[in-house]
Amino acid sequence: MMQSDVIEADLNRITITDPFLGEYQRLIRDVVIPYQWEALNDNIPEAEPSHALANYRIAAGLEPGEFYGMVFQDSDVTKWLEAVAWSLSQKPDSELEQTADAVIELLAQAQCEDGYLNTWYTVKEPGLRWTNVAECHEMYCAGHLFEAAVAFFNATGKRRLLEIACRFADHIDTVFGPNDGQLRGYPGHPEIELALMRLYEVTREPRYQALARFFLEERGQQPYYYDIEFEKRGGTWHWDNWGEAWMVKDKAYTHAHKPLAEQNEAVGHAVRSVYLMTGLAHLARLTHDEEKRQTCLRIWNNMVQRRMYITGGIGSQGIGEAFTSDYDLPNDTAYGESCASIGLMMFARRMLEMEGDAHYAEVMERAFYNTVLGGMALDGKHFFYVNPLETHPKSIPHNHIYDHIKPVRQRWFGCACCPPNIARTLVAIGHYLFTPRQDALFINFYAGSEAQFTVNGRALALKIEGNYPWDEQVTIRFSQPQAVEHTLALRLPEWCEAPQVRVNGNAAQGDIIKGYLHLHRQWQEGDVVTLHLPMTIRRVYANSRVRHAAGKVAIQRGPLVYCLEEADNGAELHNLSLPKTATFREIQGVGVLKGKVLLQAEGLRVLTAQENKPLYSFDNRQTAVEKQMLTFIPWFSWANRGEGEMRIWVDEA
């Protein structure tokens, strides 16, 4: 299964040329990154204060003041740095790079002599470092620092941030571990594991991989470390929004209730789960660890076969931002955090690297083109943290089951995790497009891009053209001067019933292995592979164990899940149904939906009862049904035309 390694470095040389994703990357560059910079500097009066850069300046002794913000406020800066790094790799910008360099110098000044770097603890709680790893995100912040460092090094070749990261990692490696005098702790919010694995891939420092392994293997062992440190610090706790010391007590929330090798289900906080599994899958692949691989497979299968929304969203409940139980997928109270779907993409990517199975790419694509894209408005200025599959805005403010639901995207959040996470994912999307394994170059989906991969010391250069995921035609052109013998593994998407692949005009000859068409040949300059991926409009049905989708249908075209919105279809969307026999036609979106394919079909509407009609009546005497043309839009683009109802799952008549 784990025949081959992945050549990560080449992923940093991918350029996105896709008209659709290109526009998103432009938004990240021109809108999101500058806006976040202003937010980090507290220059946006209407946003909640950030103070994140000020915290670093105070920690560096450059100005007086108090720490302000969440215990993980530092990570807002490093996530911004990571987004900047990937953006610079897409489009150089010397001014932006200088700004980033200055921030990196600030981090260097804020770093302690021994390598420790966390402004909450150096400014607000000096002397209390590493006393509450269950709740206090020191290692989470470290992980985001490491990820930013890897990205910045890959994008610019500059080592300054990488050195800061390694000094901190080295320090952590002295504090935590199995030896006498070391703490046998592990982080309440996973992230450092996956980040240490990335740091290892860049530095090849075995201690980083060993430390990641320690955290992953120590997790959930008894006696519980969270209880030990809780006792040691006198029974204090940090978070009390859901009860006294709840995060210490509810160990399943942080996936520390038992060792990972004994865990079988996706439980607890969804983001923590997928971040954790991303690190585990990465380690499993690199170390050929079958037990860890089996753990990944078990958790993955439970997650995507029983606990994932059709949108690639995960986490069915607001309280705990958490998984619930098998097949419990309510639509209007869904959490489906944007960051959780980003984490699911990361987990899927690591599984794909290990397994070479298109199943993982299917999920990755589903999460990306639906929940992740949907997390950001088409203006790049507004974001969803929570991504329900159905909304009825009039009811939201009055029923507490909707406390976590916003009917429109918000400008910024006090807990600002999702916007920078979406930003860094969009600018680094090349890492998900391709999986360059030694046995084959896997192309996972077909966003327009230019890339170059090293195969046995030779360059394989290719360009993907098309207008994915709108157009059915994809062209892949090779341009390396020297022929390269290699296998190209092209994903044949599950949503496509009859894909056609040609090489230089001739029907492609190859084996379909785990959903990929494997084409082995001497790839020459001028070779052209074309894919015709018919985007039939598909009706999707949920497994009959999902009670919230019973009797309902969802519409999908290509990887995009569609929905009804009030803007096109009027209010009371629950009164609309789609006959089994209805046929669809495609229309072009206009206005803010320009460039998007919309779908129309003739449906039925139960007419809205007049005011003051009885709540309940016998024998349906008052029900009138009429025909109505239904317009479906890609779900990721909902809530771009003001507040209104939305629903994905529609009654099938």
Next chain:
Amino acid sequence: MMQSDVIEADLNRITITDPFLGEYQRLIRDVVIPYQWEALNDNIPEAEPSHALANYRIAAGLEPGEFYGMVFQDSDVTKWLEAVAWSLSQKPDSELEQTADAVIELLAQAQCEDGYLNTWYTVKEPGLRWTNVAECHEMYCAGHLFEAAVAFFNATGKRRLLEIACRFADHIDTVFGPNDGQLRGYPGHPEIELALMRLYEVTREPRYQALARFFLEERGQQPYYYDIEFEKRGGTWHWDNWGEAWMVKDKAYTHAHKPLAEQNEAVGHAVRSVYLMTGLAHLARLTHDEEKRQTCLRIWNNMVQRRMYITGGIGSQGIGEAFTSDYDLPNDTAYGESCASIGLMMFARRMLEMEGDAHYAEVMERAFYNTVLGGMALDGKHFFYVNPLETHPKSIPHNHIYDHIKPVRQRWFGCACCPPNIARTLVAIGHYLFTPRQDALFINFYAGSEAQFTVNGRALALKIEGNYPWDEQVTIRFSQPQAVEHTLALRLPEWCEAPQVRVNGNAAQGDIIKGYLHLHRQWQEGDVVTLHLPMTIRRVYANSRVRHAAGKVAIQRGPLVYCLEEADNGAELHNLSLPKTATFREIQGVGVLKGKVLLQAEGLRVLTAQENKPLYSFDNRQTAVEKQMLTFIPWFSWANRGEGEMRIWVDEA
């Protein structure tokens, strides 16, 4: 509209002879009242401690100790006394009466010199009386004392408890009011208003009516009294489960956000709302106050036309046990507190007395035969506080939107409001059966009973026979020796399409006014009125604005709403549907459901997907449908056969 007064006293002489309700009354007498007595005395090891009688003994100086329990713990004793009183009026029991007398003496000993009686404040917080009427239930407890006193006086003719109540009411009347030196407060939990009105009807003391009026009219005036007392006591608060001083701040929760005359919607805590409106409607009728009547009509109409479940449940959300917004009626996260439906019956009864309109009786009957009966198990030992319309037990422990939902009835509650409330309602059900107005004797539903009413000084004695609500045939026999000229107003239930009424064998002649058939004649001994009320099995549809019932149908027979239960139909009830054309047959229940009419119809089942089938699939390739006989049981009798799924609203195919 308000032509006539109601002769309340006669309601105390009604004897229930109904086989169905008689069995419930037996349960109350033989099981519930003795069990609650043991609970009040802390003789039940597995129940949460009550300490309620001990609190009184400590307050009376009879034993040392500390107060234990909720701020409204006293009311558990007075609610028990009220249930005992109504039970004694149904079936004398000298031993029980002696026990009650002893409790009443204890209350007398615990009462302060000035009439004040509340053990929380005399034992636990002496000197702090009346400093937090927003949160601390002193007047709520007073109200339950008054209700118990009225009931005990009516049942036994003994005045001891009535004197205790009046002394306390007189004290409250000196403390609260519009005069200088009086507090302009009103209770956070309404109850005293309706209780003062009852006390007024027994004592004819005008100060009690005036005090009720003061509380009702002062409510919601600015500056807010809750804020005034909050300030005065230095900003402390009692309840912090939903945030600091939330009950003081969230004035809509207690219906104190604006004067009642300006309120248009049923909002906030559902029990508080209907208790409040019960007092208001009573006052409006007695004082012919058109403004108050209009307020009652507005709130009523909003409540029952937009915010009531088909079960007569109210309160769509668990947090705040509260109303949400128009047509927001989720089934599986419903609150529908048993006590709220009891309060709805009380409100309906007062509206009916004022309006003589069968609409109010429809709602009263719906709430009683569905949610109120459903609140107690068929063994009399287990209770529902919360009454959802749909449950999926496997999901309940894992999704926090279900935190308030129990899949099976519980033995007792720390906050023990519902069990004694159900008990007192069941033993006093005669008060709801008949509405003896001066213009007519209204018979609201047809439970077997014997009653005697005074009409112009003469006795009108009648007996209702049948087996309501199972059998279609009802017989009313008159037995007073002297002929009495009066109007009998017989409700023609809305659920009945073709009621037939005969007087001494001949088709009845009379006018149908507001849903009642008004029969005026000289009623003689031996007169027999028969009603044939065909109980066709009816399909019920919700108003099309109710999104949670879209495409779904509920089944009703007579006043009873039916449901599917896993015990009869297997799991995954969401996969069942009822074809539009399906016809029903009646079958007799067996075992614990003996004596109940069950319904069967041929339905369809989407087969449950096998383990590990994909969550989502295209084009419904995997869906198989087969025929299945569906068995519907009366919803009030669900959860008497162990834990399992249940649903009322079923997909209509």
